[in-house]
Amino acid sequence: MKKTSMNGYLAAGLILTGVLVLLIVAGYFWTPYDPNAMSVGPKFAKPSLQYLLGTDNFGRDIFSRVMKGAGTTFAIAVATVVIGAVFGTLLGALTGYFGGLADAVLMRLGDILTAFPSILLAMVIISIMGPGKTVNVVLALGLVFIPSFARVTRTAYAGLRDANYVKSARLMGASSARILWVHILPNIMQVLLPAITIGFNNAVLAEASMSYLGIGVTPPDASMGYMLSEAQGMFGAAPWYALGTGFFMVLLIFGVGLIGESLQRRDGEVD
Amino acid sequence: MLEIRDLHVKFHDRDREAVSGVSLHIEDGEILGLVGESGSGKSVTAMSIAGLLPRRQCDYTGEILLDGKDLLHADRAELRKLHGKEIGVVFQEPMSSMDPLMKIGEQVEEVLLIHTKLTKEERRRMALEAMAAVELADPEAVYDKYPHELSGGMLQRAMIAAAIVIKPRLLLLDEPTTALDVTIQAQILDLLKKLNRESGISMLFISHNLNVVRKLCRRVAVMQRGVLVEEGETETVFHHPQHPYTQRLVAAIPTRCRKEDQP
Ligand SMILES: Nc1ncnc2c1ncn2[C@@H]1O[C@H](COP(=O)(O)OP(=O)(O)OP(=O)(O)O)[C@@H](O)[C@H]1O
Ligand SMILES: [Mg+2]
Numbered sequence: 001m002k003k004t005s006m007n008g009y010l011a012a013g014l015i016l017t018g019v020l021v022l023l024i025v026a027g028y029f030w031t032p033y034d035p036n037a038m039s040v041g042p043k044f045a046k047p048s049l050q051y052l053l054g055t056d057n058f059g060r061d062i063f064s065r066v067m068k069g070a071g072t073t074f075a076i077a078v079a080t081v082v083i084g085a086v087f088g089t090l091l092g093a094l095t096g097y098f099g100g101l102a103d104a105v106l107m108r109l110g111d112i113l114t115a116f117p118s119i120l121l122a123m124v125i126i127s128i129m130g131p132g133k134t135v136n137v138v139l140a141l142g143l144v145f146i147p148s149f150a151r152v153t154r155t156a157y158a159g160l161r162d163a164n165y166v167k168s169a170r171l172m173g174a175s176s177a178r179i180l181w182v183h184i185l186p187n188i189m190q191v192l193l194p195a196i197t198i199g200f201n202n203a204v205l206a207e208a209s210m211s212y213l214g215i216g217v218t219p220p221d222a223s224m225g226y227m228l229s230e231a232q233g234m235f236g237a238a239p240w241y242a243l244g245t246g247f248f249m250v251l252l253i254f255g256v257g258l259i260g261e262s263l264q265r266r267d268g269e270v271d
Numbered sequence: 272m273l274e275i276r277d278l279h280v281k282f283h284d285r286d287r288e289a290v291s292g293v294s295l296h297i298e299d300g301e302i303l304g305l306v307g308e309s310g311s312g313k314s315v316t317a318m319s320i321a322g323l324l325p326r327r328q329c330d331y332t333g334e335i336l337l338d339g340k341d342l343l344h345a346d347r348a349e350l351r352k353l354h355g356k357e358i359g360v361v362f363q364e365p366m367s368s369m370d371p372l373m374k375i376g377e378q379v380e381e382v383l384l385i386h387t388k389l390t391k392e393e394r395r396r397m398a399l400e401a402m403a404a405v406e407l408a409d410p411e412a413v414y415d416k417y418p419h420e421l422s423g424g425m426l427q428r429a430m431i432a433a434a435i436v437i438k439p440r441l442l443l444l445d446e447p448t449t450a451l452d453v454t455i456q457a458q459i460l461d462l463l464k465k466l467n468r469e470s471g472i473s474m475l476f477i478s479h480n481l482n483v484v485r486k487l488c489r490r491v492a493v494m495q496r497g498v499l500v501e502e503g504e505t506e507t508v509f510h511h512p513q514h515p516y517t518q519r520l521v522a523a524i525p526t527r528c529r530k531e532d533q534p
Contacts, residue, residue, distance in 0.1 A: 100327070164368040165378075168433070171321050172355035172382040186372045 006262050013258030020252050024074050027067030035064040036220050044238045053244035057234050062241050065222050066248050072223040074252070076138055077203035083142025085196055088149020093180045095150070096157030107154065110147035118144045118202070119209050126215050134217045141206055145199055152195045156188035190263070197260025201253045208249065224249045272473055273297040273320070273441055278333035278343070280315050280324065289315040289329075291497040297441070300471040302463070304484035304505060306520065307494035313477045316494070317443045319343060320475070321360050322350040337441070355382045359434030363446040365426035369418040376402075376414030379433045386437060401436035402429065405462060424455035428462070435466065442466075442474045448483065460487055482524045485509055493517050 032052070033040040039059040047054040053062035095103035113121065118141075125140035157180070160166055169183050204224075210216035211225030212232075219226070224245055231242035273296065280290040290312040297303045307313050318324050320335055322342060335343040337357060342350065359382075362368045369378055379398040383389055389397070395414070402410035405428040418426060427447060434442055444463070448456040464487060466472060478484050484491050485505050493501040493508065493516065500514040512518040 164362045164364060165370045167323050168360055168362065168368060168430075169370075169381065171323060171358070171360050173351040173385045174381070175351075178385075183370050183373075187370070 006265050009258050009265075010262035013255050013260075013262060016251060016255030017259065020070065020248070020255060021074070023067055024071040027064075027071050031061075031064035031067050033061035033064045035060065035068040035222065044234075047240050047244070054238060054240040056230070056238055056241050062238075062244055065227060066224070066245055069222040069224045069227045069245070070248055070252065072134075072217060072221055073204055073207055073225065073249070076134065076141070076207045076217070076223065077200050079138045080141040080145055080203040080206075081196055081199045083138070084145025084149050084199055085192070087142075088146045088151075089153045089185075089192065091146065091150040092153025092155075093157050093184070096154035096159075097161050097176070097180055097184070099158070099161075103154075106150070110150055113144075113147045114151075119206055122206065122210060123213070123215060126210075131215045132218050134221055137207065137210060137216050141203055141210075144206075145203065149192075149195060149199065152191055153188060156191050157184055160184050160187060194260045194264040197256050197263065200256050201260075204249065204253055272299050272338060273475075274334075274336045275316070275320070276334040276336070278316065278319060278331070278335065280312075280319060280329055280331045282329045284328070288497050290319070293333075293494070293497075293499045295492055295499065295502070297473050297475060299440075300467070300473055301490065302467055302474040302476055302488045304488035304491035305475060305477045305494065306479060306481050306484050306491060308479060310496075311494040312497040313479075313494055314445055317360070317445050317475060317477060320441075321358060321443055322354055323360075352386075355439070356386050356437055357439050358441045358443060359437075359439040360443045361427070361430045361434050361445065361447045364450050365423050365430055366418065368430050369426060371418050373417075374414065375416050375418065375421065375429050379414075379429060379436055382433065382437045397436055398432070401432040404435070404466070405429070405432045407432065423451050424458065427451060427455075427459055431459075431462070431466075435470075435472065438470065438472075440473060442472055443477075444474060445477045446479070447476075449478070449480075456483070463487060481509065481520050493520065 037060065040061050041051050041055045041059050043055060043057055043059045045051050045055040045059075051061050051063065053066060055061055091106060095106050121144045122140040125143060126136055129136045129140065166179060166183055169179050174183070207216055207223060208225030208228060211223055212229040214229070217223045217226050227245045228242060228249075231238070231245055235242050275293060275295040278290050278293045279288055281288040293312070293316055295303070305313050305316065315324070319331065320342060322345070324331060331343060333343060334341050337353070340353070342353070345353070369375070376395065376398050379401060380394040383394045383397060399410045399414060402413060407413050407425060407428050413421070413425070413429065421429065431447070448459050451459065460483065463474065463476070467474060476484060476487055481491070488505050490503065491505045491508050492499055493514065495516045501508060501512065501517045508517060509521060512521050
C-alpha cells in the first residue's frame with residue numbers, strides 16, 4: 001500500500017517535471033511570440049487565449065517569456081547541481097574512503113562554509129568574480145553546493161569502506177578507483193539521488209533570490225528569478241506576471257520535490 | 272607454503288594486542304583449522320595474511336611468508352599483484368560479502384578482469400566453470416542473478432566460486448559456515464573437502480567450533496586472547512587437550528557428537 005503511494009509520488013513528479021521540460025525544450029525552438037520583442041500585444045493585457053499569461057508593461061507576451069525564462073533557470077539549476085554533485089561526490093568519496101588528515105581538514109572547512117547562508121556565500125563569490133555574467137552565477141552556486149554533497153557522500157562512502165564486499169574487492173587487487181567508482185558509487189545512489197533533487201530545488205530558489213537581488217542573470221537572458229523581480233514592479237498593473245511566473249516556478253520545484261521524496265522514502269523499504 | 276612468524280598486531284585504540292606472537296605454518300594442500308572464542312584474534316590473523324589490516328590504525332611486526340615472500344610488509348602495488356591471484360578469501364556473512372548491485376557472475380569474474388587479459392567470453396566460461404565446481408545448480412541462470420535473489424547457502428557457494436575462479440593457492444575461510452543452518456553448513460564443508468581433494472588448494476579454516484574443524488582439518492591451532500595456546504593433529508588435540516582453554520572448548524562439545532565421530 002505504502003509502496004503504491006510512493007510510486008504515485010514518483011509518477012506524479014515525473015509527469016509534472018516532464019511536462020515542464022517539454023515546455024522548456026519547446027521554448028528553445030518556438031514560442032508563441034518573440035519573448036523579448038516589445039509590443040507584440042497591448043500593454044498590460046489580461047490573460048486570454050491569445051496571450052495565455054497576459055502581457056507586461058512593454059507589451060511582451062509573458063507566457064513566451066516564461067517558456068524561455070524557465071529554460072534559463074532550469075539550465076542554471078542543472079549546471080549548479082552537476083558542479084556540486086560531481087566535485088562534492090569526488091571529495092566525499094576520497095575523504096570518506098581514505099579518511100586521514102585531509103578528511104578532517106576538508107570536513108571542518110565544509111562545516112565552516114555551511115555555517116553561512118549559501119546565498120550570502122554565493123554573493124561574496126560573485127562579487128569577487130564580477131557580477132552580471134550567467135556563467136559566474138552558475139560557478140558561484142556550484143561552489144557553494146559542493147560541501148553539502150561532499151558531506152552526504154562522505155558518510156555513505158565511509159559506511160561502505162569496510163563492508164565485506166569492498167574488502168574482498170580490495171583483496172582481489174581492485175584499484176581504489178575501481179572500488180570507489182564501480183563498487184561503492186552505485187550503492188550510494190539512494191542517498192545521492194535525493195540529494196540531487198533537493199540540490200536542484202535549492203538551486204532554483206537560490207537563482208531566483210540572486211536575480212531578485214540583482215546579482216543573478218541580466219537582460220536579455222530572462223530567468224524566472226529575474227522575471228519575478230521585474231514582475232514585482234508592476235504587481236498592481238499586471239499581477240498575472242508575478243502569479244504566472246511564480247506558478248510555473250512552484251510547479252517545477254514541486255515536481256522535482258515529489259521525485260526526490262519518492263526516492264528518499266524508497267530506501268527505507270527492503271527492496 | 273605459508274609461514275607466519277611471531278606475528279604481533281596492536282590497534283592504536285586498544286590496550287591489548289589483538290594478536291601477540293602467533294607463529295603458524297600451512298603446508299601445500301593442507302587445511303589448517305584455527306579455532307578460538309570471539310575476539311581471540313582469528314580474523315585479525317587472517318586479515319594480516321590477506322593484507323586487509325587497516326595499516327594506519329595499527330602497529331604490526333613479524334613476518335608472513337608466502338613461498339618466502341613477506342606479505343606483511345609488502346607495499347600495496349606488490350600486494351595487489353599477489354592478492355586475489357594467490358589468495359582468496361571467504362567471509363562469514365555471505366550477504367554483505369557481495370556487491371548488492373552487481374550480478375553474481377560479474378562478481379565471480381571480477382578477479383579475472385583485474386588479473387588476466389582474458390576476453391569477456393573466456394572470463395564468463397571460467398566463471399561458469401567455477402560456479403559448477405561449487406555445485407551451484409544452473410550456473411547460467413545464477414550468473415545473471417543479483418545477491419538478494421539467492422539464499423545464504425547459494426551465496427556462500429558463489430563467494431567460494433569467486434575466491435577460487437582464478438585458482439589461487441590459498442583460501443582463507445573466516446567462519447564461512449557460521450551464518451548458515453546446519454544442513455547447509457554440512458554441504459559447504461563437504462564442498463570444501465572436495466575442492467581441497469581435487470585441486471589441492473590449501474586452506475585456513477577459521478571457526479569457533481572445534482567440532483566443525485574436526486570434520487575438515489587434520490591439523491588445528493587454538494587461539495585465546497591473541498595467543499596461540501595449542502597446535503597439533505586435530506584428533507590428538509581433541510582427545511588429549513593440553514591447555515586448560517582447549518580442554519574447556521572440548522568439554523563444551525556435547526558428548527553425543529564426540530562419540531559419534533570417533534574414528
Ligand atoms: N579494526 C579494528 N580496530 C580496533 N580493534 C579491532 C579491529 N579489528 C579487530 N579488533 C580487535 O581485535 C581483537 C581480535 O578480533 P578478531 O576479529 O580477530 O576476533 P575473532 O577471533 O575473529 O572473533 P570472532 O569469532 O568474533 O570473529 C578484538 O578484541 C577486536 O575488538
Ligand atoms: Mg572473526
